[in-house]
Amino acid sequence: MVLQVKGITKRFKTQIAVKDLSFSLAEGEILALIGKSGAGKTTALRCICGLERVDEGTIVVDGLPLCTEGIYVDQKEVRKVRQKVGMVFQNFNLFPHLSVLENIMESPVRVYGMDKEEAKAKAMDFLRKLDLAEKAEAYPHELSGGQKQRVAIARACVLEPKVICFDEPTSALDPQLSEEIAYVIKDLAKDRNLSVLIITHDMNFAKRTADRVIFMENGEAVEEGRTETLFEDISNERIQKFMSN
Amino acid sequence: MKKMMILVLAVLMTMGVFAGCAAEKPVTEEPAAELSGYEALVERGYVIVGLDDTFAPLGFRTTDGELVGFDVDLAKEVFARLDLEVRFQPIDWSMKETELNSGNIDMIWNGYTITPEREEKVAFSTPYLKNRQVIVVLPESGITTKADLAGKNVACQSESSAYAAIVADEAFTAALDGGAPIAFDTNNEAFMDLEAGRVNALVADEIMAMYYIGEKGVENYIVLDEDFGKEEYGIGFRKGDSELVQKVNETLDAMKEDGAAAKVSTVYFGKDIVNK
Amino acid sequence: MGTISELMGNTVELLNYVLALLPALMSGVVITLKVFAFTLVLSIPMGILVALGRLSRLRIIRRLAQLYIWVVRGTPLLLQLIFIFFGLPMIGIVFSRFNSVMIAFSLNYAAYYGEIFRGGIASIDRGQYEAAEMLGMSKRQTFLRVILPQVIKRTLPAVANEVITLVKDTSLVYILGLSELLRAAKIAANRDVTLAPLVVAGVFYLILTGVFTKVLQQMEERYAYYE
Known part of the structure; x- marks a missing residue:
C-alpha cells in the first residue's frame, strides 16, 4: 500500500472536521473522496499532505510514517514524507511572478539541487506530454484555467511523488475540460504507476475517473466501494439521493 | 489590562528619558x-x-x-x-x-x-560689541514711534534677543495685534514679511538689520529713534x-x-x- | 528703448548670480543625497524585518514591533533627530552628527516601510505558502523566492511615495547644523538678501524627485510583466 490512513480525527476548536477516517491506496490506484462541501474531505486531504495536523490516527506514505496515533515524526522526517506526496490545489497556486518553466523548475533546482539543464529537460518533457510545450515561457496569468491546472500537475509530478492529490480538480473547468483532465489523471496512474487521491463533489467526474470511491458526510466515511459497483447500486438510497442533486 | 500597563509603562519610560534631557542642566x-x-x-x-x-x-x-x-x-x-x-x-x-x-x-x-x-x-x-534692538519700518508706513505700533503686527527672529526684548516690554506686547510678536526662523524672513506688508515693523539686532538694509538700499527703510534697549554681544x-x-x-x-x-x-x- | 537691453542685462546678471550659487548648493545636494542614499539602503531591509516582526508568531515580538512603529510614527522625525543627537549623550550614548542623522532617519523610515511591507506580505494568498510548502521549500526559500518578489511588486507604488517624501525630509537635518540643500540655500539667501537661492534650491529638489520618480516608474514597468 502506498498510502495508509488509519482512524484519523481532526478537530477545529469544538467542531470535528474529520472523524475516524481510515482507508488505503494501492500503487497506481485512483481513489475519490466525495461528498458535499463541509463533509470534511478537503480537511482529510490537507491532513494527508501535512498541511494540517491530525489530532488522532496514523498516516503512512510509502512505508514512511507521517504520524502514528496522532504523534508526528520530526520536521526533517515530515519533509521526507511530504516529498512523496504531490498536490494540485483547487486554484492551482502557481507562482505568478515565475514563468511556467520556472514554476516547474523552482523546487527541483532550489530544493533538491537538481542540475538546471536536467531539470529543464525534465520539465519540458512533462510540458510536451501535457501539450503545453509552447507555453513554457508564458506567465500563469496568460494561461487558461485548464492550462494552469496542467502546469500545476507538471510542477507536482516533476518531483516524482508516490501519491498525487487533487483538490476539486473540476471546479474551475467547464464540462468539456473535465473530460480532458480525467484522461490526464488516468494516464498518470497508468503510465507512471502513480497513486491518485481526488477530492470532488462532482459525481460524474468521480465515476469516470476513480477506481474506488469513498463517500463522506459530516467528517465520516459513510460508504465505500469499487466505482463500477457502488454507483450501480440502485438500492443505496444515500447514493441515489446524492446523484440526483 | 495588561496591555494598558505595558502601554503606560512605555510612555513613562519614554518621558523619563526626555525628562532626563531637560533636568540634567548642571x-x-x-x-x-x-x-x-x-x-x-x-x-x-x-x-x-x-x-x-x-x-x-x-x-x-x-x-x-x-x-x-x-x-x-x-x-x-x-x-x-x-x-x-x-x-x-x-x-x-x-x-x-x-x-x-x-x-x-x-x-x-x-x-x-x-x-x-x-x-x-x-x-x-x-x-x-555693542548692539541695539532696532525697530525697522517701511517709509510709507507713517510709523514713527513705538506707540504707533499698538494694534499692529511686529516680526522678529525666533529664539532671539529681539524676541526676548519685545516680550520683556509687557505693555507693548499686550497692545500688539494678537498680543505677541510674529517669530520667524531668520531675520531675512522677517524682512521679507515686512516688505510684503503683512507685518508693520520688525525688531532685530542693529548689526544684522544694518547689513540687510545696506544690501537692499538705505532709502527703502526707516529705523526708528526709539529702540528695545541696548545690549552687548x-x-x-x-x-x-x-x-x-x-x-x-x-x-x-x-x-x-x-x-x-x-x-x-x-x-x-x-x-x-x-x-x- | 533701454528696457530691452536692461532686461537682457538683468537676465545675464541673474544667470551669473545663479551660476555663482551652484558650488555651494551642489555641496548641499551632496549631503542631501548622502542622507537619502544611506537611509534608503538601511531602512528598506530594516523595514522588511519590522514587517516580519509585526507578523511574527511570537506575541512578544509582535508587541515590540508594534510599540516601535507606534513610537516612531507617532513622533515627529525632527524630535527624533534631536533626541538621538542631544538626548542620548545624557545616558552616555554618543553618536556623531551624521551617524545620528542616519540612525534617526533609518529607524524612522523603517517603521513606515515596515507597515507598507506588512500590508504587502499580508495581501499574499495563503495558497502561495502552501504551494511552496508542498514543493519542499524552506521558510527562508519561500519568503525570498516566492513571497518577497510579489510583495515588492505590490508595494512599489507606496514605497515610491515614501522615497519622494524622503528626498524632502532630508532638509530636516538642518537641526543638527548639517548644510544640506535647503540650508545651503538659506545661507546664500541671508547673505545676499534675496529669495533667488531658495528658488534655485526648489529647482534642485524638483530635478532630484523627477529623476527618482522616473527610476521608480521604470522599476514598476519592469515588474509589470505579470498580472
Missing part, C-alpha cells in the same frame, strides 16, 4: 565637562566654535563656501594667538545652548547677546570653563590694544565699532 555634570579644562583643550589641540552660518555679517559663507564674517575672523585671530586650532561647527540657532552643554561645541560665538536668562545657562566673555562658554573664558578675554583685550580688532571691524562694518 553643566559640571556633563561628561564633556571633564574634558573641557583648558589643559584638556590644549592637549586636544583644537577648539570648536559653534555658529549659525546664516548670520551675515557675523558668520556666513561666501559663494565658494568659505566661512567668513566679523565673528569668524575675530575667532580665528584669537585662537591663532592662543596657538589653538579653531574648528567651526555650523549649528541650528535654536539648538545653540543644547549643543554647548552636550559638549558638541566649546563656545557660541555668533552675535550672541548677553541676557540675564542666558547668563544663568552659560558663562559669557566680556562684551566685545559676548561669547558663550560652558560654566566651569573659566580658564578658557579668561584666556579669550585676555587675547581680545590685547587685540583691542594693538588694533587687530579694529581692523576686522573695518572689513565688515567700514569702521571700528568694537567695545573699548
Whole structure:
C-alpha cells in the first residue's frame, strides 16, 4: 500500500472536521473522496499532505510514517514524507511572478539541487506530454484555467511523488475540460504507476475517473466501494439521493 | 489590562528619558565637562566654535563656501594667538545652548547677546560689541514711534534677543495685534514679511538689520529713534570653563590694544565699532 | 528703448548670480543625497524585518514591533533627530552628527516601510505558502523566492511615495547644523538678501524627485510583466 490512513480525527476548536477516517491506496490506484462541501474531505486531504495536523490516527506514505496515533515524526522526517506526496490545489497556486518553466523548475533546482539543464529537460518533457510545450515561457496569468491546472500537475509530478492529490480538480473547468483532465489523471496512474487521491463533489467526474470511491458526510466515511459497483447500486438510497442533486 | 500597563509603562519610560534631557542642566555634570579644562583643550589641540552660518555679517559663507564674517575672523585671530586650532561647527540657532552643554561645541560665538536668562545657562566673555534692538519700518508706513505700533503686527527672529526684548516690554506686547510678536526662523524672513506688508515693523539686532538694509538700499527703510534697549554681544562658554573664558578675554583685550580688532571691524562694518 | 537691453542685462546678471550659487548648493545636494542614499539602503531591509516582526508568531515580538512603529510614527522625525543627537549623550550614548542623522532617519523610515511591507506580505494568498510548502521549500526559500518578489511588486507604488517624501525630509537635518540643500540655500539667501537661492534650491529638489520618480516608474514597468 502506498498510502495508509488509519482512524484519523481532526478537530477545529469544538467542531470535528474529520472523524475516524481510515482507508488505503494501492500503487497506481485512483481513489475519490466525495461528498458535499463541509463533509470534511478537503480537511482529510490537507491532513494527508501535512498541511494540517491530525489530532488522532496514523498516516503512512510509502512505508514512511507521517504520524502514528496522532504523534508526528520530526520536521526533517515530515519533509521526507511530504516529498512523496504531490498536490494540485483547487486554484492551482502557481507562482505568478515565475514563468511556467520556472514554476516547474523552482523546487527541483532550489530544493533538491537538481542540475538546471536536467531539470529543464525534465520539465519540458512533462510540458510536451501535457501539450503545453509552447507555453513554457508564458506567465500563469496568460494561461487558461485548464492550462494552469496542467502546469500545476507538471510542477507536482516533476518531483516524482508516490501519491498525487487533487483538490476539486473540476471546479474551475467547464464540462468539456473535465473530460480532458480525467484522461490526464488516468494516464498518470497508468503510465507512471502513480497513486491518485481526488477530492470532488462532482459525481460524474468521480465515476469516470476513480477506481474506488469513498463517500463522506459530516467528517465520516459513510460508504465505500469499487466505482463500477457502488454507483450501480440502485438500492443505496444515500447514493441515489446524492446523484440526483 | 495588561496591555494598558505595558502601554503606560512605555510612555513613562519614554518621558523619563526626555525628562532626563531637560533636568540634567548642571553643566559640571556633563561628561564633556571633564574634558573641557583648558589643559584638556590644549592637549586636544583644537577648539570648536559653534555658529549659525546664516548670520551675515557675523558668520556666513561666501559663494565658494568659505566661512567668513566679523565673528569668524575675530575667532580665528584669537585662537591663532592662543596657538589653538579653531574648528567651526555650523549649528541650528535654536539648538545653540543644547549643543554647548552636550559638549558638541566649546563656545557660541555668533552675535550672541548677553541676557540675564542666558547668563544663568552659560558663562559669557566680556562684551566685545555693542548692539541695539532696532525697530525697522517701511517709509510709507507713517510709523514713527513705538506707540504707533499698538494694534499692529511686529516680526522678529525666533529664539532671539529681539524676541526676548519685545516680550520683556509687557505693555507693548499686550497692545500688539494678537498680543505677541510674529517669530520667524531668520531675520531675512522677517524682512521679507515686512516688505510684503503683512507685518508693520520688525525688531532685530542693529548689526544684522544694518547689513540687510545696506544690501537692499538705505532709502527703502526707516529705523526708528526709539529702540528695545541696548545690549552687548559676548561669547558663550560652558560654566566651569573659566580658564578658557579668561584666556579669550585676555587675547581680545590685547587685540583691542594693538588694533587687530579694529581692523576686522573695518572689513565688515567700514569702521571700528568694537567695545573699548 | 533701454528696457530691452536692461532686461537682457538683468537676465545675464541673474544667470551669473545663479551660476555663482551652484558650488555651494551642489555641496548641499551632496549631503542631501548622502542622507537619502544611506537611509534608503538601511531602512528598506530594516523595514522588511519590522514587517516580519509585526507578523511574527511570537506575541512578544509582535508587541515590540508594534510599540516601535507606534513610537516612531507617532513622533515627529525632527524630535527624533534631536533626541538621538542631544538626548542620548545624557545616558552616555554618543553618536556623531551624521551617524545620528542616519540612525534617526533609518529607524524612522523603517517603521513606515515596515507597515507598507506588512500590508504587502499580508495581501499574499495563503495558497502561495502552501504551494511552496508542498514543493519542499524552506521558510527562508519561500519568503525570498516566492513571497518577497510579489510583495515588492505590490508595494512599489507606496514605497515610491515614501522615497519622494524622503528626498524632502532630508532638509530636516538642518537641526543638527548639517548644510544640506535647503540650508545651503538659506545661507546664500541671508547673505545676499534675496529669495533667488531658495528658488534655485526648489529647482534642485524638483530635478532630484523627477529623476527618482522616473527610476521608480521604470522599476514598476519592469515588474509589470505579470498580472
